[in-house]
Amino acid sequence: MSFSNIRTAVCAAVPSLHNEEYWSTKEAALIISYTSRNTGDLHKTVRDANNYNPRSHKTHIDITSGNDVPIGLSPVLDFLDARPELGDREFAARLNRQNLISIGGFAPFTSDWQNYKIHIAPFSRNDNTNPSVQLLQYGDLLPLRETLTVGQSMILIKDISGIFDVFGVNTDNDIQQMLAGKTKRMFLNNHSVVPGPEHALEANTAIAEEKGTKQKPSKTSAKPSRVQDPLIRRLIENRGMQVVREYYTNIGCIVTDVHTAEKAIAAGLEPYPGFDQQVRNAEALVANCETKATTTNGAYVELTLNELKNLIDDKFAQLCVVHSIVLISGSEGDTVATGGTLLQLKVQRSEELKQAIQHLAKINENLKSIDATISASSIKVLVSTNTDALVRL
Numbered sequence: 253m254s255f256s257n258i259r260t261a262v263c264a265a266v267p268s269l270h271n272e273e274y275w276s277t278k279e280a281a282l283i284i285s286y287t288s289r290n291t292g293d294l295h296k297t298v299r300d301a302n303n304y305n306p307r308s309h310k311t312h313i314d315i316t317s318g319n320d321v322p323i324g325l326s327p328v329l330d331f332l333d334a335r336p337e338l339g340d341r342e343f344a345a346r347l348n349r350q351n352l353i354s355i356g357g358f359a360p361f362t363s364d365w366q367n368y369k370i371h372i373a374p375f376s377r378n379d380n381t382n383p384s385v386q387l388l389q390y391g392d393l394l395p396l397r398e399t400l401t402v403g404q405s406m407i408l409i410k411d412i413s414g415i416f417d418v419f420g421v422n423t424d425n426d427i428q429q430m431l432a433g434k435t436k437r438m439f440l441n442n443h444s445v446v447p448g449p450e451h452a453l454e455a456n457t458a459i460a461e462e463k464g465t466k467q468k469p470s471k472t473s474a475k476p477s478r479v480q481d482p483l484i485r486r487l488i489e490n491r492g493m494q495v496v497r498e499y500y501t502n503i504g505c506i507v508t509d510v511h512t513a514e515k516a517i518a519a520g521l522e523p524y525p526g527f528d529q530q531v532r533n534a535e536a537l538v539a540n541c542e543t544k545a546t547t548t549n550g551a552y553v554e555l556t557l558n559e560l561k562n563l564i565d566d567k568f569a570q571l572c573v574v575h576s577i578v579l580i581s582g583s584e585g586d587t588v589a590t591g592g593t594l595l596q597l598k599v600q601r602s603e604e605l606k607q608a609i610q611h612l613a614k615i616n617e618n619l620k621s622i623d624a625t626i627s628a629s630s631i632k633v634l635v636s637t638n639t640d641a642l643v644r645l
Contacts, residue, residue: 255281255441257430258407261421265354268364277412281439282331283431284313285405285423290435295397296390302401311390312373315436317383326383327438331410333549333576334374334385344579344587345370345408345416347396355420357399367581368393370416396420413484414547414579415587484579484587491589492545492574493529499594500531505538507531526562527569539570550575550595553635560635564602570645571597573637595637596645605641 258281263270286294291304293313299305317326328334334341345368349359359366370393373386388397400406400420405427409417421427431437497507508530510516513523519530527540542563544553550573555563563569578591599605635642 255439257426258283258409258439261424261427262351262407262409262419265419265421266348266350268350275441278409278417279412279441280331280410281441282327282408282410283405283427283437283439284315284408285427285431285435286400286402287423287435288402291402293435294401295394297398298401312386312388315385315387325438325440327436328374328383328385330549331408331438332372332385332387334372334383336374336383338374338576338591338593340371340373341578341591342369342371342580343414343416344581345393345418347393347418351419352395352399355399355404355422357395357420360395365417368418369581370418393418412547413488414577487579487587487589488545488547488577489543490545491577491592492543492572495545495574495592495594496529496541496543496572500538505531505533511543526558526566529572537568540566540568541570541572543572543574545574545577545592547577547579548575550593550637553637555635560605563599564605569599571599571642573597597637597642598645599641600643601641 259275269275284293291299291302292308292310294302294304296309296311299308315327315332317328346365347359347368349361349364349366352359370387371389375384375386396406396418403423405421405423407419407421409419411417430439493509493511497509500507508515508519509528510519510521510525510530511528516523516525521530525540526542528543529541531538531541540562542555542559544555546553553571553573555571563571573595574592575595576591576593577589580588580590
């Protein structure tokens with residue numbers, strides 16, 4: 253059983269989603285199944301109508317990541333990125349009209365999709381050993397939540413842009429098998445179902461060995477895909493540069509954006525200086541920042557070969573990764589990028605990286621014999637931010 257079963261269930265409810273373009277940018281899913289033993293997760297109006305938990309006034313859904321959850325598949329830390337230090341947050345979400353109608357609900361909108369918000373409030377249990385989160389406030393996703401009842405499931409599909417599409421489906425045998433006795437589980441696209449408790453240690457070990465380490469990281473992430481929508485991508489990139497600018501401005505520096513040829517020339521630099529932002533204080537140059545922004549937890553970043561070469565050659569070069577950026581719906585229905593945590597890195601094992609680049613140059617020389625070349629700007633290098641080739645500042 254795998255992510256493909258989730259796709260099948262959603263497409264059965266929304267046939268128009270039978271297309272590769274839609275699913276190509278979906279990175280993970282969270283299933284919340286409503287059963288007779290977790291009626292407390294149902295919306296309060298549904299509980300009241302069916303006399304479920306009559307004394308409960310709860311309006312959210314509790315999600316906890318137990319010790320049996322494999323690395324990288326925590327609904328709390330990996331799917332929702334609900335770390336206590338980030339506090340309460342809201343995310344952009346969408347409901348689908350066709351889906352609401354298919355499960356017997358009412359769609360208070362005429363378009364195919366309608367923007368909504370979902371809220372999370374992270375907290376810890378058992379001396380911080382069980383990360384937990386309160387998902388959804390009373391008014392979140394009302395058209396869907398006031399429809400779903402026992403025997404149905406809510407599926408949150410996370411796009412690489414950070415936007416959540418939320419669906420309701422009937423809990424069939426496939427979904428029950430995927431949940432393996434649980435009521436909440438996370439699944440990665442192109443990855444198998446989360447193992448049960450009896451396989452958790454084996455799964456953790458296998459994933460750790462695949463990553464080349466036996467140590468259990470506090471948080472992991474699938475390797476990022478590039479956001480396809482250019483407008484969303486620009487929002488994320490601009491937010492990343494804003495976070496860097498705010499950080500350095502707060503410590504008394506002047507930050508100049510030079511990520512376009514026009515801005516670089518205006519700053520007295522070459523049209524393409526090889527970095528995005530230049531930082532100076534009153535006395536001297538502080539840093540030339542290659543700024544990378546992402547909605548993921550920043551475990552990996554994508555660099556071009558030219559960007560990597562500049563990080564090696566320029567003694568002022570700094571890799572600034574702004575991760576955990578959140579996309580929300582603005583007051584006028586537009587999408588807004590907010591949040592973001594700054595991670596500052598500098599190349600440490602420069603000689604080994606230079607050798608790797610030289611190896612690529614030799615390959616390029618060989619290709620010239622058949623009138624073919626590799627463009628340095630087109631080579632993408634996926635770099636782990638936890639590698640010892642980079643040192644944190």
